[in-house]
Amino acid sequence: MLSTTTTLQQRREAAIPRGAATKHPIFISRAAGAEVWDVDGKHYIEFASGIAVNSTGHLHPKVVAAMRDQLERYAHVAFPVAAYEPYIAVCEKLNAAAPISNARSCLFTTGAEATENAVKVARIHTGRLGIVTFTGSFHGRTSLAMAMTGTVAPLRSDVPPSHAGVYHVPFPIEHHGVAESDSLKALEQLFRSTISPDQVAAIVIEPVQGEGGFYQAPVSFIQTLRKICDTHGICLVADEVQSGFGRTGKFFAIEHYGVEADLIPVAKALGGGLPLAGLIGRESIMNSAVPGALGGTFAGNPVSCAAALAVFEVIEEENLLQRAAAIGERITSRLRDLKRRDYVLPIGDIRNLGAMAAFEIVTEHGGNTPDPEATKAFAARAREEGVLLLPCGAFGNTIRLSTPLNITDELLNEGLERLTKALLQVAK
Numbered sequence: 001m002l003s004t005t006t007t008l009q010q011r012r013e014a015a016i017p018r019g020a021a022t023k024h025p026i027f028i029s030r031a032a033g034a035e036v037w038d039v040d041g042k043h044y045i046e047f048a049s050g051i052a053v054n055s056t057g058h059l060h061p062k063v064v065a066a067m068r069d070q071l072e073r074y075a076h077v078a079f080p081v082a083a084y085e086p087y088i089a090v091c092e093k094l095n096a097a098a099p100i101s102n103a104r105s106c107l108f109t110t111g112a113e114a115t116e117n118a119v120k121v122a123r124i125h126t127g128r129l130g131i132v133t134f135t136g137s138f139h140g141r142t143s144l145a146m147a148m149t150g151t152v153a154p155l156r157s158d159v160p161p162s163h164a165g166v167y168h169v170p171f172p173i174e175h176h177g178v179a180e181s182d183s184l185k186a187l188e189q190l191f192r193s194t195i196s197p198d199q200v201a202a203i204v205i206e207p208v209q210g211e212g213g214f215y216q217a218p219v220s221f222i223q224t225l226r227k228i229c230d231t232h233g234i235c236l237v238a239d240e241v242q243s244g245f246g247r248t249g250k251f252f253a254i255e256h257y258g259v260e261a262d263l264i265p266v267a268k269a270l271g272g273g274l275p276l277a278g279l280i281g282r283e284s285i286m287n288s289a290v291p292g293a294l295g296g297t298f299a300g301n302p303v304s305c306a307a308a309l310a311v312f313e314v315i316e317e318e319n320l321l322q323r324a325a326a327i328g329e330r331i332t333s334r335l336r337d338l339k340r341r342d343y344v345l346p347i348g349d350i351r352n353l354g355a356m357a358a359f360e361i362v363t364e365h366g367g368n369t370p371d372p373e374a375t376k377a378f379a380a381r382a383r384e385e386g387v388l389l390l391p392c393g394a395f396g397n398t399i400r401l402s403t404p405l406n407i408t409d410e411l412l413n414e415g416l417e418r419l420t421k422a423l424l425q426v427a428k
């Protein structure tokens, strides 16, 4: 008899195009906290968190209670039709949490919508077209967000980048040969040769790249970008869709940089597992858009808003910012120990900002040459060992570890044990 997984795989192949791909060939039946079970009963520890969404774990009781309570009242009215308190409360929370003076927020449904709306607002505010983004960046799969994304395959494979005014500058990654000064030179060059800075509406940067490989922009780099933006009247957009909501040990990653952004798109962990995104920005910029320019039918769904309000409470009550720092520390010290052992798969750079932790898999011990094939094999082996994780990175050799921020020490250690076994087995 076929396993449930095999039957679902066959149905999936017959019903869904290959473009809507899934990293792991498994089908989920149940999840709780930092644990997931598939339809054949196999147990996994969550080191993927639904791409950094389940920061408060799967189905946190407080988040579920808030959703239930909201469902007893109303599930949808559409903010453009009639307003409701949970939407306002989420925006108040975002305004208070964001490192932006006199902030205003509005809500959307996906990260791509949030990043596209950041660009839209910046363009309306400045009356300019130009947008500067970075190589290796990821801003979403919709048309403009895809053009802003600094990675070709698979997102832009067979789709020529089609948006006027979008330019990419190399993101500084010292150990892959791009120093901060190289990035700044490239930006200067862009301003001299291609588009004058007074035609640029926004510089959009992930303070810590997500899909690009958990690479952190140097502090001095973002500070310099802030100065450049101030000099030329450009909006600085910090895309915190992946790095936000406590994952880096501060509410927003940009708080590690000692500067304010002008606009911050957020999504993912905000909704505690339900779709919710937002754009936070300086009042003078956000109010440039005329009434009706911002929003959408499902933008700021009431049940998602109720969940988000519970997420804010859980982050505070369970001290998840401190917990993020401790998780990052525990993961990286284990990885540093493993890196010294010549019988596991060769580990290259290890990095983290709070619980945004990652390591690279390289071709030889002590080397720096990416090994994307071994990285794929390791992710598959880790799944077989019962830990769900996602490779990423411009070089295809980064393993990111996005655990729920409330994972217990016991599960975190067990996950790291399973990961160690996989590193050993793929090395053989």
Ligand SMILES: Cc1ncc(COP(=O)(O)O)c(C=O)c1O
Residues within 6 Å of the ligand: 051, 110, 111, 112, 113, 115, 138, 139, 140, 141, 206, 210, 211, 239, 240, 241, 242, 243, 267, 268
């Ligand atoms: C930094 C960043 N921006 C934007 C997006 C797009 O978000 P969504 O997939 O919700 O559209 C992502 C998704 O991974 C992301 O990591």
